[in-house]
Amino acid sequence: MDRVVWRLEIPAGWGERLDPAWLPNEGTDGWREVFAGEDYAARVFASGGAGIPWKVLAQAAARLAEVLQHYRAQWRCAEAVASGCPVAADAHVAAMAVPRGLRAPRRTRPDGPWRVCVLDDGVPATVAEHLSIDLAEGAACAHRTGAADQAWWAEPVAAGPAPDRAAASGWLPIADTELRLSAFAAEEAVADLTAAAATGHLGPDVLEVRLVCTLGEAAHHMIREYRTLFAAVWTDLEACAEAATHDADASALLESLPPAPERGPGGRWHHMHLVGGRAKVVNRHLSRTAAAASVAASRAIDDTTVRWAEPAARTAARG
Ligand SMILES: [Zn+2]
Structure with missing residues (x-):
C-alpha cells in the first residue's frame, strides 16, 4: 500500500x-x-x-x-x-x-529553479523564473486570481528550454x-x-x-x-x-472577478513528470483542476519525482 x-x-x-x-x-x-x-x-x-x-x-x-x-x-x-x-x-x-x-506554511517540494508560464494568445510563453517552486507556483496562483482568459502554470527549469518571454503579466x-x-x-x-x-x-x-x-x-x-x-x-x-x-x-x-478564477482556461491539461531530464506526460485531463489533483495525488506518495500540470499546448510545443 x-x-x-x-x-x-x-x-x-x-x-x-x-x-x-x-x-x-x-x-x-x-x-x-x-x-x-x-x-x-x-x-x-x-x-x-x-x-x-x-x-x-x-x-x-x-x-x-x-x-x-x-x-x-x-x-x-x-x-x-x-x-x-x-x-x-x-x-x-x-x-x-x-x-x-x-x-x-511550507510543504514537501522539490529543490531547484522553476519558471512561471502563461498561454499568451494560445502560445506558451515564459513570464518569470524563480529560485524555488514555492515562489513559482505561488506566482502562477497569484496570476490566476482574476484572469479568466489566461492559463498560468509553473514548470521546472530542468524540464527543457523555456518558451519565449510573454507580454502578459499577472498580479503579484x-x-x-x-x-x-x-x-x-x-x-x-x-x-x-x-x-x-x-x-x-x-x-x-x-x-x-x-x-x-x-x-x-x-x-x-x-x-x-x-x-x-x-x-x-x-x-x-x-x-x-x-x-x-x-x-x-x-x-x-x-x-468584476470571474466566478471561479482557479479553474482557468487552456483546453486540455497534462500531468507531467521529469524523467532523465525530459518532460513526459503521466496522464491527460479535461481541466487544470483535474490535472492539478492528479499531480497532488502523486506528489503525496512520491517525494522524489518532479511533477507539475501544464496545458496540452505546452506539451505539444516541446516537440
Ligand atoms: Zn485610504
Whole structure:
C-alpha cells in the first residue's frame, strides 16, 4: 500500500492571531454565516471526523480548501484599493503585512529553479523564473486570481528550454511578496490534495480519515489567517478619509472577478513528470483542476519525482 510522504508545516502563529469575535462592518450578516460555516467544518475535522464517511469528509475538506481561492481574490481587491489610496496608501499597505518573524506554511517540494508560464494568445510563453517552486507556483496562483482568459502554470527549469518571454503579466502581491507567494503555493497544494481525495484520485487506503481531517484543519488555519489579515486591513481602510470611495472601489473590483478564477482556461491539461531530464506526460485531463489533483495525488506518495500540470499546448510545443 502507498504511504503518504507529503508533509505540510504550518508555523506557530499562522491563523492563530484571530479575534474570533471579529466581523466585517460591511455585509456583516453574510460574513457571520460564512465564518460560522468555516468554523463548524473545522470542529468536525478537529473531532476526527465525527464518524462521517470518508468520501463526505473528503468532499467537505475540498470545499473548505476551495474557499482559499476566494480569499486570495478578496486579497487582490483589498490590495488594489489600499495601494491606490490618494491619502494613506503606505499605511494601508503596511496594515496588510504580517507580524515580523512570521513564516509562511511550507510543504514537501522539490529543490531547484522553476519558471512561471502563461498561454499568451494560445502560445506558451515564459513570464518569470524563480529560485524555488514555492515562489513559482505561488506566482502562477497569484496570476490566476482574476484572469479568466489566461492559463498560468509553473514548470521546472530542468524540464527543457523555456518558451519565449510573454507580454502578459499577472498580479503579484505587494505586501510581503515572497511570504504571500509561498503561502499561496501551500494553500493551493492543500486545495489540490483535498480535491484529489474528493474526486477519486486518492482513496481512504492512502489518505486515511486522520489525514483528511488534518488537511481540513490546515485549510481552516489558512482561512483564519486571511480573516486576521482582513480584520487589520479593512479596519484601516474604514478609518480612512476616503473610506466611502474605498468601499465602492472594492465592491466594483469584486464584482468584476470571474466566478471561479482557479479553474482557468487552456483546453486540455497534462500531468507531467521529469524523467532523465525530459518532460513526459503521466496522464491527460479535461481541466487544470483535474490535472492539478492528479499531480497532488502523486506528489503525496512520491517525494522524489518532479511533477507539475501544464496545458496540452505546452506539451505539444516541446516537440
Ligand atoms: Zn485610504
